[in-house]
Amino acid sequence: METDEERMTVAKSILHMIDGHMNRFSKGQKRIAGYILEHYNEAASMTASRLGKLVGVSESTVVRFASELGYDGYPSMQRALQEMIRGRLTSTQRIQAAGSTFSGQDILGAVLQSDIDKLREVVSEADRQAFDNVVDRIERAGHIYILGARSSTFVAGYLNFYLHLLFENVTLVQTTAAGEIFEQLFRIGTEDVMIAISFPRYSKVTMNSVKFAKDRGATIIAITDNALSPVFQMSDAALLAPCEMISFVDSMVAPLSLINALLVALACRMGKDVSATFSELEGIWNEYDVFGKVDDE
Structure with missing residues (x-):
């Protein structure tokens, strides 16, 4: 390999x-x-x-x-x-490339097969030691900052939703206004971790924010597609997952699956703490009828 x-x-x-x-x-x-x-x-x-x-x-x-x-x-x-x-193609070029790639094919089957291939690639090539290293660093973090721009915004939000169920010290960095990012990261320091999610085309907002956090001494964990990624080269630890579809759509199936594995690994490390959290949440959901009650027949 x-x-x-x-x-x-x-x-x-x-x-x-x-x-x-x-x-x-x-x-x-x-x-x-x-x-x-x-x-x-x-x-x-x-x-x-x-x-x-x-x-x-x-x-x-x-x-x-x-x-x-x-x-x-x-x-x-x-x-x-x-x-x-990767990262150099414009959206127009990617659409043109997709036209030749999928021309005359069963598009549904071709896209699903492409995603399956990416998942197989992660299973076979993922560095287990690097994965455990990422879990260790997140578990020990003083504060966890999650950053993702463009299509990675939604991946960052997904990770933030579940990490909030495991930890109290989590901040999702909002990237809609570039100038405000540094205000959100103002207190980041040497005890903290930034999880930077970045896939082509790589956002300058992400790169500049990662550089700021690194200059402040924070640990950088990259979730990205390969070793040529700018955030990989600035990171202290990284998880790699392919995302390219050579189309205008970024395939986030493999990155999301990798994040699922990361969340499960963190939950297993924490053991009873997670059970207590969900037990308390279930009580709150029931008390305030969050999801509604199923009537007995």
Whole structure:
């Protein structure tokens, strides 16, 4: 399995590698190389078969091309391309890429399968030690700040809702007015943790807020998509989950599932404290008829 450092190096150097290998390529491989160098945004979402048909070579030639560059298969090369462009595509470019990716397909099946694949990727590649490290840091935090902008706002709100049931010391940072963020973070310090949720396209509001919290000595926990993410590079600990759909929609299935695992792990650590909290809440809900009562038949 590739390490985060290896992924960063590969993702940054793939176009340079292709250009540097050009003299060694066969005639068919040069056509593949030329297309990727000119259209890497589109190539990142293509299967080996589709890329081969587009440039007029066989699927096996595309696979050998990836091997020639040092990858253990076409999917590894494709991931490197995706990691390189992640966060750089405009919404218009993502819609255009999605048009070619899903053209003629069963869109419902294709999207659901894409989400299933992302969940499988998290299961197989998630660093369990890093996960336990994140749980430890949150459990010991003096105060927990949760930050998420753009589409990550809703993921941050979800995490905030459940963390409030486990801890008293939780603040959801509101990002609708950039200037007010620093007022909300004014008292953040060395005993505190900021959970920064950030997915492409990476928000400058998030990056600036994380930098402020880090300058104040807070521990930064990133929930993001890969090691090239700006918040990952500023973090003390991180949880990684893929989110790209190569469309105008960000798929948050894997990040939310990862957050569910984080919440369950924290609840297990706290044991009886959680039971007491929910027992008290049930009493309040019943007393004030929050959810209504089911009439006996």
